[in-house]
Amino acid sequence: MSSVTYREALNRALADALAEDERVFMLGEDIAEAGGAFKVTEGLKARFGAERVLDTPISEQAIVGAAIGASIKGRRPIAELMFADFAGVCFDQIANQLAKYRYMTGGQVTVPVTIRLCNGAGGGFGSQHSQAVENWFLSFPGLKVVVPGSPADAYGLMRAAVNDENPVLLFEHKGLLNTTGELAEEPQPVELGRADVVRVGTDVTVVATQLMRVRAEQAAATLAAEGVEVELIDPRTLVPLDLETIGASVDKTARLLVVQESTLGGSWGASLTAELMRTHFESLDAAPAQLGTDETPVPYAGPLEDAWLPSAARIADAVRALMEV
Amino acid sequence: MTTSQAETYALSTERLLELLQRMVEIRLFEEEIQRLFTQNLVRGSTHLCNGQEATEVGACAALREGDSMLCTYRGHGAVLAMGAPLDRTFAEILGRVDGLCRGKGGSMHLTDVSVGAYGSFAIVGAHLPIATGFALAAKQAGDGAVCLCFFGDGSTNIGAFHEALNLAGIWRLPLVFVCENNVYGEYSHWSSTTPIEELASRAASYGMPGVRVDGNDLAAVHGVVGEAVARAREGEGATLVEALTYRHKGHSRTDPGHYRPREEVDAWLARDPLDLCAAALLERGVEQAELDARREAAALGVAEALERALASAAPDPAARLEHVWA
Numbered sequence: 232m233s234s235v236t237y238r239e240a241l242n243r244a245l246a247d248a249l250a251e252d253e254r255v256f257m258l259g260e261d262i263a264e265a266g267g268a269f270k271v272t273e274g275l276k277a278r279f280g281a282e283r284v285l286d287t288p289i290s291e292q293a294i295v296g297a298a299i300g301a302s303i304k305g306r307r308p309i310a311e312l313m314f315a316d317f318a319g320v321c322f323d324q325i326a327n328q329l330a331k332y333r334y335m336t337g338g339q340v341t342v343p344v345t346i347r348l349c350n351g352a353g354g355g356f357g358s359q360h361s362q363a364v365e366n367w368f369l370s371f372p373g374l375k376v377v378v379p380g381s382p383a384d385a386y387g388l389m390r391a392a393v394n395d396e397n398p399v400l401l402f403e404h405k406g407l408l409n410t411t412g413e414l415a416e417e418p419q420p421v422e423l424g425r426a427d428v429v430r431v432g433t434d435v436t437v438v439a440t441q442l443m444r445v446r447a448e449q450a451a452a453t454l455a456a457e458g459v460e461v462e463l464i465d466p467r468t469l470v471p472l473d474l475e476t477i478g479a480s481v482d483k484t485a486r487l488l489v490v491q492e493s494t495l496g497g498s499w500g501a502s503l504t505a506e507l508m509r510t511h512f513e514s515l516d517a518a519p520a521q522l523g524t525d526e527t528p529v530p531y532a533g534p535l536e537d538a539w540l541p542s543a544a545r546i547a548d549a550v551r552a553l554m555e556v
Numbered sequence: 557m558t559t560s561q562a563e564t565y566a567l568s569t570e571r572l573l574e575l576l577q578r579m580v581e582i583r584l585f586e587e588e589i590q591r592l593f594t595q596n597l598v599r600g601s602t603h604l605c606n607g608q609e610a611t612e613v614g615a616c617a618a619l620r621e622g623d624s625m626l627c628t629y630r631g632h633g634a635v636l637a638m639g640a641p642l643d644r645t646f647a648e649i650l651g652r653v654d655g656l657c658r659g660k661g662g663s664m665h666l667t668d669v670s671v672g673a674y675g676s677f678a679i680v681g682a683h684l685p686i687a688t689g690f691a692l693a694a695k696q697a698g699d700g701a702v703c704l705c706f707f708g709d710g711s712t713n714i715g716a717f718h719e720a721l722n723l724a725g726i727w728r729l730p731l732v733f734v735c736e737n738n739v740y741g742e743y744s745h746w747s748s749t750t751p752i753e754e755l756a757s758r759a760a761s762y763g764m765p766g767v768r769v770d771g772n773d774l775a776a777v778h779g780v781v782g783e784a785v786a787r788a789r790e791g792e793g794a795t796l797v798e799a800l801t802y803r804h805k806g807h808s809r810t811d812p813g814h815y816r817p818r819e820e821v822d823a824w825l826a827r828d829p830l831d832l833c834a835a836a837l838l839e840r841g842v843e844q845a846e847l848d849a850r851r852e853a854a855a856l857g858v859a860e861a862l863e864r865a866l867a868s869a870a871p872d873p874a875a876r877l878e879h880v881w882a
Binding site for chain 2: 256282287288290291292293295296297298299300301302303304305306308323324327328332333334335336337338339340341342343372373396397
């Protein structure tokens, strides 16, 4: 085991994928020469060459479209959208082309595309470079949605995404790039669709991803000192969603809090809560709770953005309120 | 195009007869689809390609095995031009289990990978970026394959067109963009939506040749596209071909096309691509009886194919759950 940053884990996963399979190549804006806006792809062009790591124009539709076409002809493209918000300018390529191509041809093609998108708030990038947009993509059967929340998961989920025969959106969180964690000497892919029980507890189940997972871990440590044992679950993939693991935890704790870096309407947390109400209603001792952001775009100024994002303190408060029911 | 290149891509009389027969099949296919539609045997909408057969057949005839073709929701002709079987194409539009896409795609999404027809796309312009990926894969593989991408005049005003041509330009991709300028983008004359005289001139912005060709002249289309395909295969990059043609029917099933001046329609009908091809064959000394025999063979083939398609079963409702995930 060695300690690596989330960024280093992503970089290593990409390098290993390129090294292991000749069909893998990458394309995106400034990923080659510049090593990416967030330096996630640094050094890959030098190691694998300009034929495998391609800089593109600022043309998100062309980036995703080229990845789709190449994948059908047997390549394994990894496309980057520099900021996840930019998915808006190529929404058709993702929603109508990438997700539907296989189905509407009656299974004549497979579309093994991985799209990397840099997600999330907290960095002062303003409304158009900060939103965590994974909830935009929950309504397209055929498309997997992956949200790594630790360096080990960043590595393992990236490897699994590239190996998958289906299209995968993998969101990298800007706020986690410099966080550190352990990575095995020979790390393995992490199966898509399996949640991780990050912390075992008995009193309340908290479900969170990415930055919210990190903050929920901090909240859980605070609460433990107060005698409240949180079971923290990171679903890691939103499509497919591991309802079994989360449901089993709710059976044990009888209390559920979902924390999201987004508004709640139409979100994975809302869907998860509704489904668990249906299947685990008898297990619950309290109405499930959800904590999200304010119903506004992401603000710019530090105090505004800090207040907009659920903090560890607010997560702890939400748990305390739930424990009083 | 120089004389020598024209000779290189010249079609033998036998080949021209084959291609005439293919055009007739497509015309008759579309007429049957229209009839089936009025009988409520076809769901949703259809977008017929009557009048555009020379562009589709002439261009696809310039491809070889291993090449790929992408087209639009007005794609029955292009997919058949690649060699998709008539019966399974009928069956797809009829929503039957033997359809090309097992009834999952329908009129607007005809696909037959086995003949290189990699899809019909129903979001205007969306497949041009995807075509760059087919060409990129061919370039990476170094297999000499070419991608041919059809689209309409309306597509040239959507952003995806510009992103795709730009990418094909900078990466010198083995790609032939064939714009079927059929004069109307849905209900609007192309001159009312486009402030230039020739769509082919847009190629200049992307560092590739742009060529306008008479889209109703099969041999001319074949020659121009053949030259573009050869350039692409030799690593010289993409070409934009504008084939000027005409949509004999309205935009879709509910559109009688009343917005088109009668004289305009008549002038184009007088230049029906099937008639032009037949006239060219007669000029080469082919007997009228031979042309009649080809037409009869086409009619018989279409009729028999439709019979087989109508005999195909409806899909099992449970099949809707298949093909979501690989």
